[in-house]
Amino acid sequence: xxxxxxxxxxxxxxxxxxxxxxxxANGMGISGFGISGMGxxxxxxxxxxxxxxxxxxxxxxxxxxxxxxxxxxDLLIAAPELAALGDAKPDAPLPQALTxxxxxxxNQHLALSKDGDALPLTLTEAHLSSTxxxxxxxxxxxxxxxxxxxxxxxxxxLLLKYDAVMHEVxxxxxxxxxxxxxxxxxxxxxxGFFHSAHGVRLDLRKARQGPVExx
Numbered sequence: 001x002x003x004x005x006x007x008x009x010x011x012x013x014x015x016x017x018x019x020x021x022x023x024x025a026n027g028m029g030i031s032g033f034g035i036s037g038m039g040x041x042x043x044x045x046x047x048x049x050x051x052x053x054x055x056x057x058x059x060x061x062x063x064x065x066x067x068x069x070x071x072x073x074d075l076l077i078a079a080p081e082l083a084a085l086g087d088a089k090p091d092a093p094l095p096q097a098l099t100x101x102x103x104x105x106x107n108q109h110l111a112l113s114k115d116g117d118a119l120p121l122t123l124t125e126a127h128l129s130s131t132x133x134x135x136x137x138x139x140x141x142x143x144x145x146x147x148x149x150x151x152x153x154x155x156x157x158l159l160l161k162y163d164a165v166m167h168e169v170x171x172x173x174x175x176x177x178x179x180x181x182x183x184x185x186x187x188x189x190x191x192g193f194f195h196s197a198h199g200v201r202l203d204l205r206k207a208r209q210g211p212v213e214x215x
Contacts, residue, residue: 048136049074051173052165055185056148056204064148064155066121068106070165070172072128072140078168079105090128090140099126102144109164112148113199114155122147156205160189163196176200178207186210 049071057065072085082105084098094102103123112119125145132138166172174196176189186207189200 049139050133051175052162054160054162054174054176055179056177056188056202056207057179058154058181058208059147062150062153064150066146066148067143068110068146068164069129069141069143072142074165074169074172075142078165078172081105085128085142088128090130092127094126094128099123102126102142106144106164109162109167111161113159113161114150114152114157117151119158120149122149154204154208156203158202158204159199160202161196161199163193166193166196176202178204180208180210 052068052070055067057067059065075082076086082098082102085094085102088094088098093099103126106123107121110121112121123144123146127143129141129143130138131141160176162174166174170193173190173192175187177185178188179185188202188204188207191200
């Protein structure tokens with residue numbers, strides 16, 4: 001029987017430990033976690049970026065305006081079929097074919113309902129917007145605008161189901177805000193992937209009234 005030297009045994013043990021850690025519970029290897037090429041940089045960058053922001057604003061004629069935005073880098077990880085967004089220029093409307101493809105993706109991960117009835121969503125505009133944060137540097141946001149048709153002129157509440165991006169980037173979160181006619185915003189909800197499946201109740205009546213002033 002051949003005897004293995006202690007240092008060779010230690011190296012073998014370390015290799016086994018690394019291999020097991022990278023396989024993990026889901027059986028994915030190192031490449032599965034994006035640790036090849038630019039993948040690890042994209043994954044680390046995506047985790048540092050802000051989440052989704054959904055801003056609702058009352059419009060006339062039984063309509064709510066919804067502005068939805070999230071970082072482009074996160075979207076490209078979650079939806080590689082939208083890779084053409086990587087070549088799109090900021091601060092200009094997206095080509096119609098790409099806008100349609102983006103709308104199809106979002107429609108699979110966004111739904112609004114009132115008393116169990118789904119509300120029609122119409123994509124009206126899409127573009128990329130350049131932004132900057134000191135701790136993150138420059139990055140791009142995907143910005144879409146939607147019309148939400150409601151039966152009531154001013155519905156008091158809605159049920160939101162939303163898991164865009166977070167269905168793949170699991171620590172991605174979403175903030176939902178109400179924008180007043182004066183341009184102020186009021187937070188209605190803040191949630192992550194594991195709260196998205198059952199839906200999030202949006203209290204529009206409370207958001208319209210705003211905070212109660214203390215005497």
